[in-house]
Amino acid sequence: MSKLSEQDIEKRLLHFPDWDYYDNAIHAEFEFENFKDCFSAMSRIAFECEALNHHPDWSNTYNILTISLSTHDAKGVTNKDFKLAEAIESIVEPDEE
Structure with a gap:
């Protein structure tokens, strides 16, 4: 899997307002x-992580979940990270109808 350019990452993050890019990973x-x-x-x-075979760096303190995604083999952010971020978003912020 190829590492995405910083420009590609910033463009994709427009669809993920809860996420930021720094330290070679996306964070929420x-x-x-x-x-x-x-x-x-x-x-x-x-x-979802198991299904995608991709695992986050994460932690929680009481009611706060902190997540960092990067693809260690690619030494940066890849499509795999955005696919997992999308799955995470659907779980933590389901669409309200």
């Missing part, structure tokens, strides 16, 4: 009502 922080909701989202994200 999500706040939930409580620890249980945060952990539940992490569990659902874990299944």
Whole structure:
């Protein structure tokens, strides 16, 4: 998988307003009502990670989930990271109808 240029990353981030690019990765922080909701989202994200065979650097403190995505083999951000970011977004911020 090829590393994306900084210009490509910034362009793609226009579709991911909760995400920022720095330190050669894309980063986001999500706040939930409580620890249980945060952990539940992490569990659902874990299944997506396994399905995509791509795993984030992440942590949580009580109700805050912090995620960093980069493709270690490519030493930077790739399409794989944006695919996982999209899956994460659909879990933490489902479309409201």
